[in-house]
Every structure is written in structure tokens, then in C-alpha cells.
């Protein structure tokens with residue numbers, strides 16, 4: 552029986568695509584993902600090349616610290632950082648990054664995390680950069696100290712957080728600075744790094760979703776930020792449960808030590824010296840706070856493969872195809888009560904989105920109807936309160952775009968008849 556398999560990104564149908572979906576066999580229908588590579592729906596689509604690398608890696612064994620050391624070299628080349636670590640996601644990168652900043656090479660501190668009362672553990676952060684993701688930083692034992700205001704959002708003024716406010720909050724308990732990077736984060740990352748480094752404090756950056764543009768891969772090298780976290784399962788299209796932590800050699804070594812399984816003999820343990828310099832250690836740490844965030848050899852290989860592809864490929868052509876899919880949907884549904892706009896980001900590497908403004912229909916109802924149909928369709932829901940649906944094309948092929956157009960037309964027609 553031929554079954555629809557949801558929005559696949561492969562253009563050419565493979566033998567597998569016309570057999571029964573593995574999800575069907577579990578009774579979970581595959582969806583059309585028009586929300587982009589979001590975690591809740593399973594992240595991004597690995598390319599065939601990445602899937603092949605994953606499978607090849609699963610057939611043999613290697614010591615993970617050697618594999619991570621090789622991945623580190625590759626990540627250093629791509630990001631301009633001294634070193635890198637493949638983690639189990641950007642959130643894990645934040646926990647490990649905070650743990651590295653708090654513990655360094657101190658075995659006793661590593662052992663005590665997340666209990667940090669006896670040593671510096673405060674991270675200064677701009678109040679308007681707080682989010683649910685900073686739980687990952689606090690999980691290492693960090694205490695967040697908020698500074699600044701966003702008077703623009705508050706409708707109270709024209710200024711946002713300023714660099715001097717970080718400096719004013721530094722004290723003996725300060726371990727570092729947490730910075731959430733977006734195109735319009737304030738103050739500029741460079742200014743925060745400058746202030747922090749003047750006080751010998753490291754800066755941990757969350758740039759999880761800030762790719763593309765590919766230029767942001769160079770954030771560690773360009774801004775001198777000490778540690779930068781990226782997601783591996785978003786635009787890089789690695790395994791969903793991977794992330795990158797890139798930055799200063801000693802901090803990456805500490806993060807690696809607190810994640811890797813260290814059940815070995817000190818006399819025999821020989822991590823690659825350029826990755827973990829054992830002369831800097833008093834002994835072998837026990838399993839650290841990151842032991843629950845392990846990354847498999849297959850995931851490391853797949854992430855490195857995906858990263859090499861992401862870094863070397865100009866996304867212009869892929870974005871042209873994305874735009875065609877969005878236009879196809881827009882043309883099918885546009886009318887007096889449905890306004891469509893393709894949002895083209897100012898940076899040509901970033902993915903275009905389709906914003907659908909509903910004048911006559913309830914956006915939440917349409918969203919629900921799409922999810923409940925067959926196959927279920929999940930559209931971007933970030934602007935529902937403004938009466939808008941958003942289509943992210945990253946996980947769509949032309950067949951999925953056709954299906955979305957068709958189903959949206961039906962849902963919109965149904966809603967005006969209700």
C-alpha cells in the first residue's frame with residue numbers, strides 16, 4: 552500500500568518513502584511540518600549524506616574523547632574558536648558552558664556541581680535576555696543576576712541595557728556573563744565582552760537559533776566571546792539531539808571532562824593533549840554534571856558531516872526553492888479576507904517565511920483544524936494572537952506545499968460557512 556509520509560525534504564522518492572512509515576507502524580501519523588526545525592516537532596531533516604555518515608559510524612567503535620578531539624579541530628576551523636565540543640543540544644551546551652566557567656579544572660568543584668555556594672557562581676545577564684532556556688544555565692548551579700531595563704518595550708523611554716550596568720553588578724561571587732545573541736541584542740556582544748574581559752570574566756553566549764547566516768558561525772572568533780552555544784538540530788541539519796559549544800581551549804576541556812564518561816585508569820588514560828591537557832589536572836574527575844547529556848559516536852559524526860555541508864553551501868538556491876513553495880501556497884489561498892506576504896529577511900542567507908493574515912477567520916480555529924486533519928499540518932503559531940499563520944518552508948517539499956495549499960483552502964472555506 553502506498554502511504555503518504557508527510558513532508559519529506561528529499562526531492563527524489565526513495566524505496567523507503569513508498570513503504571509503510573515507521574511512524575505508522577507505531578500508530579503515530581507523520582505530520583507536515585510547516586513550523587520549521589522546531590524541537591517539539593522533531594527538529595530538522597538530516598540529508599542523505601548525513602544519514603549515511605550516521606549509519607557508517609554506527610557500525611564501528613572509537614574512543615569518544617578521540618572522536619570529540621577530531622570534531623573539536625573541525626569546529627575550530629569553521630568557527631574561528633580555539634576548540635569545540637559536540638553536545639546533546641544547545642541547551643546542554645549552556646549547562647556545560649556554565650559548569651566549565653564555574654569549575655574550570657577544579658576536580659572538587661566539578662564534583663560538587665550544582666551546589667556552588669562556596670565559590671563564585673553568579674552570571675550577570677541583561678534582564679531582557681532572560682528566557683526559559685536559561686534554566687539550562689541555572690541547572691549547573693549558576694545564579695543569574697539581572698541588570699538593565701528595556702525601556703523601549705516598556706514604553707517608558709528610549710534606552711535598553713548598557714555595558715556599564717554589567718560592570719556595576721560584578722562582585723566576588725561573579726563567575727561570568729550570560730549573553731543571548733540575536734541580530735538586535737543590546738548592548739552589542741563586543742561591548743559586553745570588552746567589559747567582562749577587563750575584569751577577567753568569561754562570556755557565555757546563547758546563539759542557538761542564530762544560523763543562518765553562516766557568518767554567525769564565526770561569532771567565537773569575531774567577538775572573542777569565551778563560549779558560544781549553537782543548536783545542531785536546527786538549520787545545520789544535524790541530529791536533533793546535538794549542539795555545539797565553541798570557544799576557549801581550557802573551558803572546552805572542562806566542559807568535555809564534565810560530560811565524557813571517565814571510567815578509566817589514570818595510568819592508562821590518554822586524552823589527545825590538544826583537546827584535554829591532563830597535566831592541568833590533579834587526577835581524573837568522576838562522572839560530572841554533564842554525564843546525563845551524553846552524545847553518541849553516530850551523533851558526533853553526523854553533526855560534523857552536517858556542519859561541513861552547512862558551512863560550505865550557499866543557501867541561495869535552497870531559499871529560491873523555499874520561496875517558490877511559499878508562493879504556491881499564497882496564490883492558492885489569497886483573497887479579499889486572506890492576505891499573504893512572503894517575508895524576505897534582509898540577509899539573503901536567512902529563510903523566507905509566509906505570513907497569512909486572516910480577516911474573516913479565527914486563526915486559532917484554522918490552526919486547530921489543520922492539526923486535526925489527515926495528514927496533520929503544523930503551521931507556525933507565533934503570531935496567532937495577531938490573527939496570523941506563519942509558514943516556515945524549511946521542512947517542506949513541493950508535495951507538502953501542495954497539500955498545505957489544498958487543506959488551507961478547505962479550512963478557510965469551511966470557517967466562512969460556519
Ligand SMILES: *Cc1c(COP(=O)(O)O)cnc(C)c1O
Nearest residue numbers: 590640641642684759760782794
Ligand atoms: C532552540 C534554542 C535553544 C535550545 O537548543 P537545543 O539545541 O534544542 O537544545 C536554546 N536557546 C535558544 C535561544 C534557542 O532558540
